[in-house]
Amino acid sequence: MYERSYGTDWETLEKPAATERAFALGVAAVLGEPRPDEYERILETVANSYDRSIVELAYQEGKRKASGQRDDIDDEETVWESLVEDDGPKTTVDEDDVPTGGRDGLPSVLDDLDLLDRPLDDELERERLPEFLRK
Secondary structure, eight states, rough: OHHHHHHOSSSSSOOHHHHHHHHHHHHHHHHHHHHHHHHHHHHHHHHSHHHHHHHHHHHHHHHHHHHHHHHOOOHHHHHHHIIIITTSOEEEEOOTTTBBBBSSSSSSGGGOOOOOOOOSSSSHHHHOOOGGGGO
């Protein structure tokens, strides 16, 4: 099902395409067609560990949703079509849409936290002391 929908003759992928394919691979794995080699190839295309974690989350979400639908629907083709082919994956991970505040979000105090912000201009500037440690 995965190869029919997506094919495997790609050279490079952008992060959204990698995320979509990872979701589909998660669905395919639950439906009895695991493709670990394709999954590893997709993981190798992402630029950094943050993007890799997004792709891994999409894969896990595909597995989770397929498992839930598999309990209700016996036909594998129907599960595949409802999760992947109808409108594409039902899960998108938008890194700019991180909830803040409220019951389901991050505490708003973390919005202004800049402890990990480091200048990348030159090597000496990377090693500077934080403001609160300077006299």
